[in-house]
Structure formats: C-alpha cells, structure tokens
Amino acid sequence: xxxxxxxxxxxxxxxxxxxxxxxxxxxxxxxxxxxxxxxxxxxxxxxxxxxxxxxxxxxxxxxxxxxxxxxxxxxxxxxxxxxxxxxxxxxxxxxxxxxxxxxxxxxxxxxxxxxxxxxxxxxxxxxxxxxxxxxxxxxxxxxxxxxxxxxxxxxxxxxxxxxxxxxxxxxxxxxxxxxxxxxxxxxxxxxxxxxxxxxxxxxxxxxxxxxxxxxxxxxxxxxxxxxxxxxxxxxxxxxxxxxxxxxxxxxxxxxxxxxxxxxxxxxxxxxxxxxxxxxxxxxxxxxxxxxxxxxxxxxxxxxxxxxxxxxxxxxxxxxxxxxxxxxxxxxxxxxxxxx
Amino acid sequence: xxxxxxxxxxxxxxxxxxxxxxxxxxxxxxxxxxxxxxxxxxxxxxxxxxxxxxxxxxxxxxxxxxxxxxxxxxxxxxxxxxxxxxxxxxxxxxxxxxxxxxxxxxxxxxxxxxxxxxxxxxxxxxxxxxxxxxxxxxxxxxxxxxxxxxxxxxxxxxxxxxxxxxxxxxxxxxxxxxxxxxxxxxxxxxxxxxxxxxxxxxxxxxxxxxxxxxxxxxxxxxxxxxxxxxxxxxxxxxxxxxxxxxxxxxxxxxxxxxxxxxxxxxxxxxxxxxxxxxxxxxxxxxxxxxxxxxxxxxxxxxxxxxxxxxxxxxxxxxxxxxxxxxxxxxxxxxxxxxx
Numbered sequence: 001x002x003x004x005x006x007x008x009x010x011x012x013x014x015x016x017x018x019x020x021x022x023x024x025x026x027x028x029x030x031x032x033x034x035x036x037x038x039x040x041x042x043x044x045x046x047x048x049x050x051x052x053x054x055x056x057x058x059x060x061x062x063x064x065x066x067x068x069x070x071x072x073x074x075x076x077x078x079x080x081x082x083x084x085x086x087x088x089x090x091x092x093x094x095x096x097x098x099x100x101x102x103x104x105x106x107x108x109x110x111x112x113x114x115x116x117x118x119x120x121x122x123x124x125x126x127x128x129x130x131x132x133x134x135x136x137x138x139x140x141x142x143x144x145x146x147x148x149x150x151x152x153x154x155x156x157x158x159x160x161x162x163x164x165x166x167x168x169x170x171x172x173x174x175x176x177x178x179x180x181x182x183x184x185x186x187x188x189x190x191x192x193x194x195x196x197x198x199x200x201x202x203x204x205x206x207x208x209x210x211x212x213x214x215x216x217x218x219x220x221x222x223x224x225x226x227x228x229x230x231x232x233x234x235x236x237x238x239x240x241x242x243x244x245x246x247x248x249x250x251x252x253x254x255x256x257x258x259x260x261x262x263x264x265x266x267x268x269x270x271x272x273x274x275x276x277x278x279x280x281x282x283x284x285x286x287x288x289x290x291x292x293x294x295x296x297x298x299x300x301x302x303x304x305x306x307x308x309x310x311x312x313x314x315x316x317x318x319x320x321x322x323x324x325x326x327x328x329x330x331x332x333x334x335x336x337x338x339x
Numbered sequence: 340x341x342x343x344x345x346x347x348x349x350x351x352x353x354x355x356x357x358x359x360x361x362x363x364x365x366x367x368x369x370x371x372x373x374x375x376x377x378x379x380x381x382x383x384x385x386x387x388x389x390x391x392x393x394x395x396x397x398x399x400x401x402x403x404x405x406x407x408x409x410x411x412x413x414x415x416x417x418x419x420x421x422x423x424x425x426x427x428x429x430x431x432x433x434x435x436x437x438x439x440x441x442x443x444x445x446x447x448x449x450x451x452x453x454x455x456x457x458x459x460x461x462x463x464x465x466x467x468x469x470x471x472x473x474x475x476x477x478x479x480x481x482x483x484x485x486x487x488x489x490x491x492x493x494x495x496x497x498x499x500x501x502x503x504x505x506x507x508x509x510x511x512x513x514x515x516x517x518x519x520x521x522x523x524x525x526x527x528x529x530x531x532x533x534x535x536x537x538x539x540x541x542x543x544x545x546x547x548x549x550x551x552x553x554x555x556x557x558x559x560x561x562x563x564x565x566x567x568x569x570x571x572x573x574x575x576x577x578x579x580x581x582x583x584x585x586x587x588x589x590x591x592x593x594x595x596x597x598x599x600x601x602x603x604x605x606x607x608x609x610x611x612x613x614x615x616x617x618x619x620x621x622x623x624x625x626x627x628x629x630x631x632x633x634x635x636x637x638x639x640x641x642x643x644x645x646x647x648x649x650x651x652x653x654x655x656x657x658x659x660x661x662x663x664x665x666x667x668x669x670x671x672x673x674x675x676x677x678x
Contacts, residue, residue: 142565153545155566155676174677179566181678206492222598226481227494227518230594237587247586248576254593255569259561337494338513339520 001025002075002172007067007093009035009042011051011145012106013080018149019178021056028070029055030062032085039063053149068096076172077101083109083292086121095130102135102165104158104173108292110194112299116307118243120190122160135165138186140193141252142259148178155179157252159189188245192236192253197293198300199232200260201270202316205330208274224332225261231316231337232257239300242309266293279324297321312336340364341414341511346406346432348374348381350390351445352419354484358517360395361490367409368394369401371424378402392488407435415511416440422448422631425460434469441474441504443497443512447631449533451638455646457582459529461499474504477525479532480591481598487517494518496591498528527584531575531592536632537639538571539599540609541655544669547613563671564600570655570676571596578639581648605632618663636660651675 004020006013009031017027031039041049042061048054055061062070071077077097081089086107094103111124122136137160148154158180160166166182174180183189206224214221236253240246260266269291272282283291301321304311311318315336322328343359345352348370356366370378380388381400387393394400401409410416416436420428425446433442450463461475476499487493497519499505505521513519522528545563553560575592579585599605608630611621622630640660643650650657654675661667 142562142569144561147560147562150560152560152562153566153671153673154562155569155673177673179673179677181676220601221486221489221491222483222601223481223486223491223493226594226598227492229597230481230494230590233590233593234587237590248573250589250593251569251572251576254572254589255565258568258597259565262559262561332492334492334494334516334518337520338518 003028003073004076004078004172005030005070005074006078006080007089008032008080008085008106009038009048009061010080010082012143013078014038014048014051014055015145015148016078016080016106016173017059018056018151019173019175021058022151022175023172025058025172027059028062028074029059030067030070031064032081032088033064034085036063051146051149053146067093071097074101076169077103079103079105079107081107082290083107083121083295084290086125090125090128090131094125094128094134097134099133102137102169104169105136105138107138108140108194108197109296110191110299112303112306114306116303116305116309118187118191118239118300118303120187122186122190135160135162137166137169138190140189140256142255144259144263151177153177153179155181155255157181157183157189159183159186161186185246185249187243188240188249189252191239191243191245192249193256194296195236195239195300196253196256196260197266198297198317198320199236199257200266201273201293201297202232202320203228203257203261204267204270205274205332207267208271208276209330209332211271212275227334227337228316228332229257235314235317238313265289265291269293273323274330276329278327278329280327294324297324342367342412343415343417343511344369344409344413345417345419346428347371347419347424347445348377348387348400349419349421350484351482352417353377353387353390353394354487355417355419355445355512356398357395357488357490358512358514360397361514362511364397364511366395366398367401367413368398369406369409370403371420371427372403373424375402390485390488392485406432410436413440415508416442418442418444418446420446421629422446422460422634423629425464429464429467429470433464433467433473436473438472441476441508443508444475444477446477447479447533447536448635449530449638451642451645453645455642455644455648457526457530457578457639457642459526461525461529474499474501476505476508477529479528479595481594483598483602490516492516492518494520494594496520496522496528496588498522498525500525524585524588526582527579527588528591530578530582530584531588532595533635534575534578534639535592535595535599536605537636537656537659538575538596539605540612540632540636541571541659542567542596542600543606543609544613544671546606547610547615548669548671550610551614566673566676567655567671568596574653574656577652604628604630608632612662613669615668617666617668619666633663636663
C-alpha cells in the first residue's frame with residue numbers, strides 16, 4: 001500500500017482516486033481554493049458534487065490549508081488542476097514537495113516560449129523557481145473523468161523523461177480497466193492531447209452547421225464531421241513535427257479527439273459557433289465555463305506566428321482562432337483542406 | 340462537358356453521379372448483374388431504390404447488356420463495385436476499355452499475394468489479363484454515399500500513380516462540397532481506408548458491450564470506444580509501415596474510421612458481436628448483407644501470418660479474426676493494448 005496525494009479536486013483529478021483506491025492505496029484528495037465546496041461536502045459523506053458520484057473507499061479529503069498534512073510521507077503526487085491552475089500549482093505546491101516525490105499531472109495544455117517554441121507543461125513547470133530536479137510526468141489519452149470513475153476500460157499514455165519512474169507510477173495506478181502505456185515522448189503526448197481540445201471545437205462546428213440547416217436534434221451530418229476530423233489529425237501531425245514529438249502520438253490525439261467530440265464543454269461551444277453565433281454570444285451562453293479549447297488555440301496560433309512557421313498550413317486552427325479573436329462567424333475554409 | 344461512365348449502381352457508385360452532374364457532365368450509370376432492379380426502376384423515373392433519392396439530371400441508366408454503348412466516347416470510367424465485385428470488374432469491364440481511358444475505383448479492400456504482401460486493388464487489377472497499361476486510380480476517405488448525394492461537405496483523397504491524371508480526374512469531379520486531395524501514395528491511401536471496415540467493427544464492439552451491460556439504447560461508454568479507436572489507429576499505422584505506405588495516410592484512416600463507426604453495416608455487426616453473439620448468430624441477423632469488414636480482416640491477418648510479420652502486434656485485429664473464424668465471443672484483449 002502506498003500513499004497517493006491528489007491536489008485538485010475537480011472531476012478528472014478526483015476520478016484518478018478510483019484506480020488508486022482499487023489498488024488498495026491510501027488516497028488524500030486536496031481541494032484547490034476553487035474546490036472548497038467540493039471538499040466541504042465530500043468531507044461529510046464522501047459524495048463528490050461535480051463528479052456526481054460517491055468517492056471510493058480509502059479517500060480522505062483535505063482543504064488547501066491542510067496541504068502539508070496531506071503531503072506527509074506520500075509516494076506519488078497527482079496534479080489535478082486544469083490548465084488555468086498550473087501557475088498556482090507551480091507556485092504553491094511544487095516548491096514545497098521533496099525532490100524525490102514523483103508528480104503525475106493530468107493538466108492538458110501547452111506553453112509557448114517567447115520565440116514561439118511549444119513546451120509541454122511538465123517541461124515548463126520544471127523550469128519554474130523551486131521546481132528544478134523534480135520528476136514531472138503527465139497523463140494523456142482518451143479519458144472522460146466520470147467514465148474512469150465508473151471503471152470503464154480506458155487506454156492512456158503516461159509520459160515523462162525517466163522510464164523507470166513511469167513504470168513505478170504505472171504499477172501504482174494500473175488496474176484491470178485502466179490501461180497505461182508509458183513513454184518518454186513528453187512533447188509528443190502532451191501536444192497531441194492538448195490539441196484535441198481545439199480540434200474538438202473544430203469538428204463540432206459541423207454539428208452546429210447541420211443544426212442550423214436541419215433544425216436542432218435532426219440527423220447529424222457525418223461527412224463534414226469526418227472531413228474536419230481528417231483535417232484535424234493532419235494539422236496535429238504537422239504540429240508534432242514542428243514541436244519535435246513523434247508523429248506516432250497522433251494515435252492518442254485521434255483517440256482523444258474522438259472522445260472529446262462526444263463529451264462536454266468543447267462540443268457545446270463548437271456546436272453553438274457552428275450554428276452561427278459569434279464567440280461573444282456563445283461564451284455568454286456558456287457563462288462561467290472554462291474553455292481550454294480557446295486557450296490552446298490562442299497559444300498555438302500565436303506561437304506559430306512568432307516562430308515563423310507557416311500558419312497557412314493550419315487553416316482549420318486559424319479559422320477557430322479567427323472566430324475566437326476577430327468576432328467572425330463560422331465559414332469553414334473547406335477549399336483549403338485540398339492540397 | 341465530358342462523358343463519365345459509372346459501372347456499378349450501388350449506393351456509392353451512384354452517389355458519384357451527383358458531383359459529376361453538378362459539374363455539367365453527361366453521366367452514364369451502368370448496373371452490374373446484381374443491380375438489375377435498381378436500373379429497371381431508375382430507367383422509369385430516375386429514382387434510385389437503395390440510395391432512396393432521385394438521381395441528378397444528366398444521368399442516363401444502362402443495364403449491363405448495354406455496357407459497350409455506355410462506354411462509347413467516355414472520358415472517365417468510375418468503377419462502382421464493392422470488393423466482392425472486383426474480379427467480375429477485372430474480367431468483364433477493364434479488358435474492353437481503351438488504354439487511354441482513366442479509371443477511378445471506389446472499391447475498398449486489399450489483395451494479398453501468395454507471399455503475404457499486401458497489394459492495393461488498383462495494382463492488383465493492373466496485373467490482370469488485359470489490364471496492363473491501364474490508368475487505375477482510386478478514391479479513399481470518409482464519405483457516406485447518401486451524404487455525398489445530399490451534397491454535404493466531403494473530404495477525400497484520389498490516389499494513382501500519375502499526378503497529372505489525378506489532377507484531370509479531380510477537375511472533372513471537384514465541386515464546392517466534394518473536396519479532393521490527389522496523391523501518388525496508392526498503397527498508403529488504399530490500406531488506410533480498407534482497414535477502416537475491420538476496425539469500425541472493432542470500435543463498435545464497445546457499443547455492444549455497453550448495451551449488454553446497461554441495456555440497449557442506454558448511454559454509450561466512450562472511454563472504451565476511444566480506447567479501441569486509439570488501438571485501431573496504432574494498428575493501421577503499423578500496417579502502413581509494413582506495406583510501404585506513408586504513415587501520414589493515417590489521417591484518412593482515422594477520418595474514415597470515425598465516419599464508419601456511425602454509419603451502416605459495420606457498426607451493426609460490431610455491436611451485435613459486442614453484445615456477446617457469436618459470428619454465426621450475428622451473420623444470421625444480418626442475413627444477406629455483404630460484410631467487407633469480415634473479408635478484409637481475413638485477408639490481412641492471413642497475409643501477416645504468411646509474411647512472418649508479428650501478428651502479436653495486432654491484438655485487436657487478431658481478436659476480430661478469432662471472433663469471425665473460431666466461433667468465440669467478444670473478450671477484448673485490453674491488456675495487450677499496453678506496451
């Protein structure tokens with residue numbers, strides 16, 4: 001039995017407690033300042049209000065003020081914050097942990113250097129004050145949080161720079177339903193799965209376009225969705241080449257894109273934009289929802305421009321960017337998908 | 340205006356008449372001996388009984404006995420037969436056309452040589468008696484036939500060995516909604532899109548598994564579907580490497596897999612098998628339906644064995660093969676998807 005501390009009690013961070021618990025570990029789930037209500041309720045009766053499920057046995061909940069207690073003697077730290085919480089995580093959590101404690105991050109996103117070079121979050125965090133020498137690893141691949149909590153078969157990659165550490169983390173979390181592929185291609189995995197948020201918005205534009213034409217809830221049109229899916233995988237492959245990831249990581253990008261088109265917020269914003277709303281109108285409808293798709297699109301298009309990479313080779317991402325930043329409505333540049 | 344003759348009046352062959360007609364060409368749609376009823380009705384009032392749509396203007400229908408009349412002075416021959424019709428097409432049609440007439444085939448499938456080498460249909464056909472010197476090209480990519488007929492945006496690849504010919508064919512068929520990427524990577528495109536039939540069966544096993552657990556029509560489980568999708572793209576990539584196609588054609592494989600999971604026969608058989616039926620039971624339910632997924636799985640697994648390629652690297656395809664040929668029921672080898 002090991003001790004696994006999860007910092008960040010959102011849906012995905014908390015879902016990681018299920019395979020950990022099924023392996024008999026002690027789990028300490030620590031809320032960020034944004035998770036106060038989640039932890040308050042879970043402390044009472046173990047019910048997680050956003051995951052809408054009972055947390056598994058072996059889980060003890062902590063408010064952020066109890067962080068140091070939750071970190072005591074732990075064997076693995078899971079970083080469960082969203083991309084909007086990475087700076088906080090780098091400032092408040094990483095500098096106070098022992099260098100020997102491996103970290104596994106579920107955060108999806110990318111950072112761009114001043115020269116436009118794309119950096120994975122693990123490598124970005126490693127360069128922060130007080131974070132050098134840490135073992136920073138990450139999870140990528142198709143996984144809807146509540147399905148992991150329901151113990152559906154899930155296939156993911158764990159990436160980091162040291163294979164031995166990855167294998168140890170895999171041994172802690174691998175179950176009959178949680179299937180883990182360790183790989184040292186950090187930028188490859190992190191880029192492929194970060195981009196799925198942007199491109200899930202892109203694919204779901206076709207859902208909204210069909211609704212605008214045929215009425216909401218009508219038969220979907222799959223050729224346009226699949227055309228956008230094909231173009232999305234093309235553009236993710238090109239980004240992998242630019243960033244130095246292995247093109248084979250496209251398999252996680254494609255799988256993650258598949259699952260993301262079906263679930264949640266990104267499909268919702270893409271559909272609204274596809275119906276013809278401006279970004280401002282769609283954001284108003286989805287008020288208060290954090291949109292990782294929007295953040296990653298801006299980071300990547302602006303990085304491509306800075307690094308003088310040919311933005312013309314990314315017509316779909318460029319169109320998403322224009323919708324988000326220029327107030328235009330959907331007008332998919334289909335002709336640019338022909339080569 | 341050019342003359343385009345389509346031989347094979349099934350759904351996909353016939354759907355090609357829409358972009359051709361929209362470009363103002365004269366289209367001659369010739370039924371195979373299996374399409375007699377389709378042509379009989381379409382000759383009366385232009386209604387296509389399996390596509391369930393009115394054929395576009397400019398289309399004239401022909402029974403197979405009228406083939407030579409339909410071929411007279413034509414500028415492009417579209418081969419509209421399924422993989423079960425390729426031998427017939429190679430014997431009865433290809434040897435009687437002029438060598439200068441370019442052929443565009445919609446047939447999906449692969450042939451395996453005696454030594455287990457995988458060959459695209461265009462190259463297989465080119466080696467048939469009376470077929471040498473023909474310009475044999477093919478279409479691949481995500482396209483549901485009735486959606487093309489409804490003029491939904493569709494992105495495909497046209498492959499062949501001569502780029503100039505491909506560009507000419509593209510000019511005949513390209514429309515505002517039919518987006519064509521010409522490429523000389525014939526085996527890459529043909530392999531990627533042929534495999535989608537096998538792997539769409541694989542992905543839809545997860546739909547049946549969820550139904551067996553939760554009841555038919557219940558919420559689907561996307562993590563398992565996406566896990567199978569990821570593994571499918573991994574195996575298609577490996578096959579591309581073995582067969583000498585460019586790994587970048589995985590984008591058409593992934594897009595085609597996406598669209599195929601949503602439409603038609605392959606999803607149906609995969610779902611039935613996922614519910615726990617044996618192949619014999621599922622085939623009984625789908626009586627009379629031709630299953631390209633089954634054919635391609637057998638061809639490829641048997642070719643891998645013959646060529647001494649490591650079948651162990653294809654655990655999903657191997658499982659589909661075992662279900663089809665050995666009478667076993669579904670038992671997805673999830674642990675083999677971990678590397």
